[in-house]
Amino acid sequence: MSPETDLRQPDAAAPDRAVPVLRLRDIEKVYQTKTIETVALNQVNLTVNRGEFVSIMGPSGCGKSTLLSLMGLLDEPTGGVIEVDGRAVTSYSDKELAGLRNLKIGFVFQSYHLINDLSVVDNVELPLLYRPGMGGKERRQRALAALDKVGLNARTGHFPAQLSGGQRQRVAIARALAGGPEIILADEPTGNLDSVMGEEIIDLLLELNREQGVTIVMVTHDLQQAMKTQRVIRFFDGSQVG
């Protein structure tokens, strides 16, 4: 593989497991509506180190998706501090948060979130449109390299509707990978898939973690899947219980 198509971070080949990439300190998230206040997360302290593959488990409503959206800088906590690469992001503007997110974090969702009117390769290129200074040629090269990594180089011109669920999730993973993220946040990535396709997706994530050094945080309801990862963090009622 040529250096131009190598999507890894420069130091991803030798991940140092003691280096925190994401740290949540005393995190609290309260959702306030007119009539009801919901404490979704309460005093959460959690560190994810570079190169780790961590699973988040817990019953419905315990705060897993809220946690992932805070880790992904998609939402702000009502209390506490989030650090990315040792730097608190508390004072960052929305624009700075968006820039950091685009550079460092790839997202994979249960329902893929692909755009049906765009081809596979155009879907994968999409987040790269927001990369300052990245030209069309590099975007295409990165998208094709990411699709190659997930085993979809024969499907680049297809549209999402022409793919199986497992293939759509592979496209979503390629889209998350194309920007060379340090972290992939996956919210129930196999939730819409049968067990065979689900296992293929987990194996792909495990391979990306092992061979590319991508740090992964995955929400899952599946204990067997979670047990394949390096660490399982359990939540109950907004707090970490193990």
Ligand SMILES: Nc1ncnc2c1ncn2[C@@H]1O[C@H](COP(=O)(O)OP(=O)(O)OP(=O)(O)O)[C@@H](O)[C@H]1O
């Ligand atoms: N935008 C919101 N406004 C108000 N309450 C919310 C909002 N989002 C989540 N909540 C509440 O916060 C709590 C945690 O929700 P969250 O979606 O994080 O749980 P979860 O563990 O991901 O659940 P599931 O496994 O069912 O997806 C729930 O009580 C939920 O109702």
